Amino acid sequence: MNLEEKLRRIKKVFDIAKVRSIKTDQEAINKYYKINSLSYSFFHDPSYIHIGITRNGSYQKDDLVEPVRVVEIYLQGIKAKKVLELAAGRGANSLYLAKRNTETEFHGLDLPGGQLSGVKNNCSNFYPHFGDYHNLDEFKPNSFDLVFIIESLCYSNDKEKVLAQARKVLKPNGLLVVIDGYLNKNTDELSNDEILAVDVAQKGMLIENFENYDLFKAKVIKSGFKVIFEEDVSPLTLPTLRSFEKKADAFFCLPIFLSKLLIRALPHEFTNNVISAFLLVDLINLDVGNYIILVSKKG
């Protein structure tokens, strides 16, 4: 099914103007993760709230650990003593690393009252923190060997601020690992359908605006980092995204009256997610979006 047909099916059941006008502030983001807590566990994974990176063909649960393995290679490479994860979600990434790297201290930060609040911490070298990644004043300057953030910087509308804060808490030569999704083109290069697809897909996940990757990379460099590794893993996200698409397709195959009834009866934080799940695979296939591992060093 092509993008045009998918959008036609979405428009049949969703109020597009309403979806596009969804608020994406921090309160809304917290509510989104609270409401989707069960559905993420049921339809995706109870711990890892990000897309898997599949290096060998078909999707396996273990692919969700692949981004974390990338972080581990770098932290072991510099024998990191102290690591900070921004937007740690349910703590799965840091807890995985903390169990395997017992000599390293792991600090994970996520929004107050958000996903990290209910996490069972069974690691003495993992320290949860509650706050906004735009303000890292609670951490000592020059104190971390590595800062990482997986699939969460996309929520920021002021990424320079987060980059400046990460730079501040990193030691000289400290590493910043960012793994995230972006736009691969400028908006003026997109068709109307593509613009609509990007907008409803991002709003379905409470993201205000996916940023163009080249612009983001320029910000990283301008913020005083030197890029040391960059990998476009977009095709490797497709197995996860296809599994999302399949689940969303089941929803769009329901009789229209039933889909509309569900949309009316259930919270939009849950139902709009179906739109993102339906479209993300196309955004990657059409080269509209990309998914990148970027490692940079504090200069």
Ligand SMILES: C[S@@+](CC[C@H](N)C(=O)[O-])C[C@H]1O[C@@H](n2cnc3c(N)ncnc32)[C@H](O)[C@@H]1O
């Ligand atoms: C897609 S989840 C990813 C969670 C985790 N990084 C993972 O890989 O499982 C996005 C996370 O970003 C967090 N987040 C969004 N905006 C934030 C902010 N301003 N400060 C801290 N965390 C934020 C959300 O609360 C949510 O837990």
